Amino acid sequence: MFDLVIIGMGPGGIAASIYAKRGNLNVLCLEKNMLGGELNYIDKIDNYPGLNNITGSSLAYKLMEHIDELNINYKIESVIDINKIDNGYEIISNKNKYLTKNIILATGRVAKKLGLENEDRLLGRGISHCAVCDGAFFKNKNVCIVGGGMSALQEALYLANIVNKIYIIYRKDKFNVTSSIVDKVINNPKIEVIYNEEVKAINGNEYLESVTLKSGKLINTSGLFIYIGYTPSVNYIKNLDILDNDGYALVNNNFETKCKGIYAVGDLVKKDTYQIVLAMADGIRASLDIINKIVEK
Numbered sequence: 001m002f003d004l005v006i007i008g009m010g011p012g013g014i015a016a017s018i019y020a021k022r023g024n025l026n027v028l029c030l031e032k033n034m035l036g037g038e039l040n041y042i043d044k045i046d047n048y049p050g051l052n053n054i055t056g057s058s059l060a061y062k063l064m065e066h067i068d069e070l071n072i073n074y075k076i077e078s079v080i081d082i083n084k085i086d087n088g089y090e091i092i093s094n095k096n097k098y099l100t101k102n103i104i105l106a107t108g109r110v111a112k113k114l115g116l117e118n119e120d121r122l123l124g125r126g127i128s129h130c131a132v133c134d135g136a137f138f139k140n141k142n143v144c145i146v147g148g149g150m151s152a153l154q155e156a157l158y159l160a161n162i163v164n165k166i167y168i169i170y171r172k173d174k175f176n177v178t179s180s181i182v183d184k185v186i187n188n189p190k191i192e193v194i195y196n197e198e199v200k201a202i203n204g205n206e207y208l209e210s211v212t213l214k215s216g217k218l219i220n221t222s223g224l225f226i227y228i229g230y231t232p233s234v235n236y237i238k239n240l241d242i243l244d245n246d247g248y249a250l251v252n253n254n255f256e257t258k259c260k261g262i263y264a265v266g267d268l269v270k271k272d273t274y275q276i277v278l279a280m281a282d283g284i285r286a287s288l289d290i291i292n293k294i295v296e297k
């Protein structure tokens with residue numbers, strides 16, 4: 001039986017794993033996709049103390065090196081269920097079953113969909129949630145961005161270096177973001193902001209061809225980048241009854257949920273601001289709490 005299984009290896013899970021390993025816990029980490037989580041999809045990170053101007057993928061690589069250096073045990077597996085057993089929990093992944101005394105849930109959030117016809121069919125065929133991953137496919141083409149938050153604006157500036165023209169379609173009459181990024185977006189000659197509008201229909205056969213707006217206006221576009229918010233990744237813990245009405249995990253000051261020994265950290269926990277260092281801090285607090293409880297026994 002493991003002392004601790006960490007599910008999700010973004011910044012929160014990675015920071016937790018470093019402290020757990022150095023605290024001498026018998027720890028296993030499970031990640032369904034890529035170590036680094038969201039970092040792999042961020043272009044530039046300007047606010048990570050001590051590493052200004054680092055790309056997301058470089059930071060993910062540095063964290064991966066740290067994991068390897070400490071010989072932290074991780075597997076690429078997707079967790080699909082968790083069951084309570086005597087003295088702990090059984091974790092079921094797509095490949096194995098594991099028994100553990102403690103769990104840190106660090107599975108972050110995924111981008112929300114518009115919920116329109118053709119959206120799933122044309123995902124990866126013009127529709128994307130990640131400019132860093134897919135932007136190069138749209139070199140010198142016209143694209144649309146839906147949304148007006150920080151992610152939408154950051155991604156618009158990134159895409160402006162690649163594409164011919166960007167239409168930002170935003171349902172409000174002005175951006176709510178308080179940052180110099182708004183001026184950069186508004187003054188960029190490649191970006192046209194269409195306020196008070198929404199995408200009503202997504203059109204295309206094999207690939208995306210156009211979008212129809214609520215007003216009836218048709219925009220011919222090769223790309224549609226959707227940034228309208230996020231939903232916590234919680235499908236595998238729906239039966240645990242530890243989530244609030246919006247699907248975020250409810251935790252105490254040490255990031256423990258009401259299920260003893262199950263912690264939740266990072267973007268899975270509701271915050272005012274979702275940031276790398278905050279996810280890391282949560283992960284560290286959770287690991288230290290587990291270590292302290294084991295030491296006290």
Ligand SMILES: Cc1cc2nc3c(=O)[nH]c(=O)nc-3n(C[C@H](O)[C@H](O)[C@H](O)COP(=O)(O)OP(=O)(O)OC[C@H]3O[C@@H](n4cnc5c(N)ncnc54)[C@H](O)[C@@H]3O)c2cc1C
Nearest residue numbers: 008010011012032037038079107108266267274275276279
């Ligand atoms: C476009 C964009 C730009 C950003 N820019 C910045 C920035 O400049 N500075 C900053 O500080 N923050 C930035 N952020 C926020 C930052 O990326 C997040 O706050 C941070 O990554 C959260 O870390 P996390 O570990 O909680 O979750 P994530 O990074 O989301 O990692 C969660 C991990 O869990 C895995 N997972 C999910 N479900 C399962 C499962 N069932 N089984 C196994 N593994 C699973 C996922 O594959 C993923 O690797 C940005 C975010 C976005 C989207």
